[in-house]
Amino acid sequence: MNKLFFLILSCLFVFPNLAVAKLHVVTTLTDLAAITKEVAGDEATVESIAKGTQDPHYIEAKPSFMLKVNHADLLISIGLELEVGWLPSLVRGGRNPKIKQGELGFLEVGPLVNPLEVPTGSISRAEGDVHPDGNPHVTLDPIRAGEIAGIIADRLSALDASHEALFHGNAKKFQDRMKQKIVVWKERIAKSGVKKAISYHKTLTYFFDRFGIKNSAILEPKPGIPPTSAHVMDVIALMKQEKISLIMVENMFDPTVTNKIINDIPAARAVTVPVAVGGEEKIHSMDDLYESLVKAVEGK
Amino acid sequence: MVRVYLVLLLSIFLPAHSALAEEGDASSPASRGGPSGKPFNPDTSVNFLGLGQYGSAISNDRTQTTHNGLTLQEAEMQFTSDVDVYFRAVALFSVSQKANSTDYGIDPEEVYLETISLPNITIRAGKFKMALGKHNQLHTHAFPFIDAPLINQLLLGSEGLNESGISADALIPLPWYSEFTLQGISLANDTLYTSRSSGDFGGVAHLKNLWDLNDSLTMEFGLSGTAGNNQYGKNSSVLASDLTFKWRPTVGGKYRALIWSTEYLDGQRQGMVSTTTGESQQKLGGIASWVQYQFAQRWYGQGRYEYVGLPRSPGVSIQSKESALLGFFPSEFSGIRVQYDLIQNQARPQTDHAIALQYNVTIGAHPAHAY
Incomplete structure (x- = not known):
């Protein structure tokens, strides 16, 4: 039993x-x-x-x-x-x-x-x-x-x-695999000549840091705050002054804000980029994601 | 032999996750305590609502809690923290104008502890907003409109069904989200119950279901009810049902969203009569249905329709109300809303109008609101 x-x-x-x-x-x-x-x-x-x-x-x-x-x-x-x-x-x-x-x-x-970007001192x-x-x-x-x-x-x-x-x-x-690919990606970005770029939010900080691109300005005047006309004018002035020609807009944000910038600086290029796996249908892996970002820098 | 077998069985099934867990997240922000360096202090926040309103049916008497003119509608101070391995505690104090006075008083709006270590179930004890319907569980600053629906105010009072009690809620193992809540409550609510006997207890039961119709759209359906003795030594009860659709696209969802929510409350207050006419006010039912459309990152437009008197006893006036609201939220910590109301009340000869402007501010570490 x-x-x-x-x-x-x-x-x-x-x-x-x-x-x-x-x-x-x-x-x-x-x-x-x-x-x-x-x-x-x-x-x-x-x-x-x-x-x-x-x-x-x-x-x-x-x-x-x-x-x-x-x-x-x-x-x-x-x-x-x-x-x-x-x-x-x-x-x-x-x-x-x-x-x-x-x-x-x-x-x-x-x-x-x-x-x-760990803040030092008090924050508000x-x-x-x-x-x-x-x-x-x-x-x-x-x-x-x-x-x-x-x-x-x-x-x-x-x-x-x-x-x-x-x-x-x-x-x-x-x-x-990442260590091997990063060598190639760095070469391609160096060849593109892009050394400075604008983004909408501080999403791309680590990508820019790894590949030696200076994130000269952010379209948001403060993190989480949508772009204002005055701030966009400041960004345009900075882009002209520092000869920055690449704007990368993370694809969860409204890219139309870049229209005004492109009108003012026809030589500039605004690209909407995925910043996560699945951010676009073709992005299935981290390799796909980095490849997509590198291509965006290259203008391909 | 039996003992050995049971020990083996227990060792297989009991979770063995303590040893490594302690070393795992030593460098996480929470364990470091963040920049304040005070990891064991509760999360503290203050929310306050400022209100300016004018309405043809609203009193000009400043000592009335709802009156025309400018006022601090409410301030809420909230403290939240894990107590220990087993419990989490919430203490929320509300500061608002006292009745028939221009002074402000402080009340414990919600003060409770709840379990955090039990699988599939949460047990709660203290004073808290009861799981009756959907709107009743919201704090004032989270109301979709500046005021609560008429039927909630008339059946449950200005503070809603917010009582001392105990609660247990559990996830039902179904393919969709299904939660069942059972609560035992004191019957102190001064609108629905006001039971004179402190030994009287009532109950609340709630079944909440939510389905993902697709990645962007959900449908929530809830059924709930409460019952207990009232001040007349008889029974009061409310049955509630709610249906909510929420749409926020997975692409572009920062800028567009839509909510459509409808809630119906059906109250029975045995023994309740009008103090002026003596007519029965036993039956009181009503519905509120509202739509919110987010049309830009920080802008919302809303509309609401309400009807009271479905069903009703002879001593209850039929009322209907239509509201329109425009909201601007500079961030998730501040908001400004303007609301217009068109009100028809059978007991009043004319149609009433009201307009209100409200600002809503939160400082500190405020927990996220429920979906």
Whole structure:
């Protein structure tokens, strides 16, 4: 009788557990999902909350996202207050103790990859949507993306030690590929002659920093504030003075603001660029994303 | 043998995530405490609403809480923090004008703790806005319009159904988002219940469902109800249903969005009669339906239609109200709204008009509002 009881218990609990042994990873952004897929291969299911076309600062905390979080073994976010307006609501609503801050299932990668533009001294909201711990758009640097792959490999290994070698091997492959490609991308950008550029928001900071392009001005007068006529006139004056001819508008923003600039400086070129995997239909991987940005700089 | 088997079984199923978790995020902003260096202080915010209004049906008496002219409508001070590994606490104090006075008073609008470590379920205790309908759960500064819908004001009072109690809500394992909430409440609400016996308890039940119709469009449908003894020693109850569609495209969603929300409340207040005519006011039902369209990054246009008296007892006046609102939000921390109302009340001989201008400001670390 006892044997029968334990057999039934085993069937109820053990077999279903084996059937769903694969880790389920939820990421806040598509870039993090793409990197996680590189690392995990077939050993985890991965899904992103945000779409690549959305502004990651302003994702709505839909209850359906809470369901995703509820089922997650690991929640990977950027941190640096990028998702502060929506992720805490999803974590609370997800009612999943595994992915609470401080648990193994909660991973913020941004603070671990040497963020840029960390404010010094006191900051105020009079400066716009300033991030107190640094610029959060870290995934647009291929080297930092490689570092993130390593961090994710560590965490996946902690959750699933049986695939540790695979996770670290995949992360190493991704890092090596980025290091190889970055040499070519740097050559192409150097050949293009572009040394300065304007962007709409400080999204491209890490890309510009890695490839030696100076982000001379931002179309937003302050982070999060739409361009004003007076500020656009200042940008036009600066572009003329410093002979800047490239404006890269991240494709979640309204690009029509550049019309006035192009009218004033016909030699200037305004391009709308995806800044996340899935930002355009053809952008399926981090490689595609960087390639797209490099081509935009080249004018191809 | 049995003991060994159970230990093995437990070791398989119990989560083993403590050891590495402690080292994992040592350099995260939260664990460093951010720039303030005070990681254990609660997130603190203050929101305040300034209001200037004129309406033909609104009193000119400054001692009335709703009066013509300029006023500080409300200020809310909110403190939020995890208590420990198991609980999170919220304390929100509201400063508003006292009735029949020009002085201001402070009230605990919501003060509660809730669990953060239980899977699939949240248990809450304290004083909080009850899960009756959709609008009742909003703070004043998050109202879609400057004022609450008429039916909410008439059935639940100016503060809504906001009582002491305990609550449990759980996710129902369905393919879509489905949440069931059950609450036990004190019956102190001075409009619906005002039960004299402190031993009386009432209940609230709420089923909330949300479907993603596609990546840009959601549909939310809720059913809820409350019941308990009232001041007449009889029963009061409200049934509520709400339906909301929200559209925000995944491409260009910073600049365009649309919400259409409709909520219906049906109240039964046994024993309630008009103090002037003696007629029954037992039945009181009403509906509010509104649309919000975001037509630029910081601009919103809205319209609302309300009808009260569906159903109604003879002592209840039929009322209808049409509102139009234009909102400008320079950032997520400030906003200015202007609202015009056209009001028909069976008890008044003429059509009434009202216009209001409101500014809405938040400082500090304010938690995000619910979807």
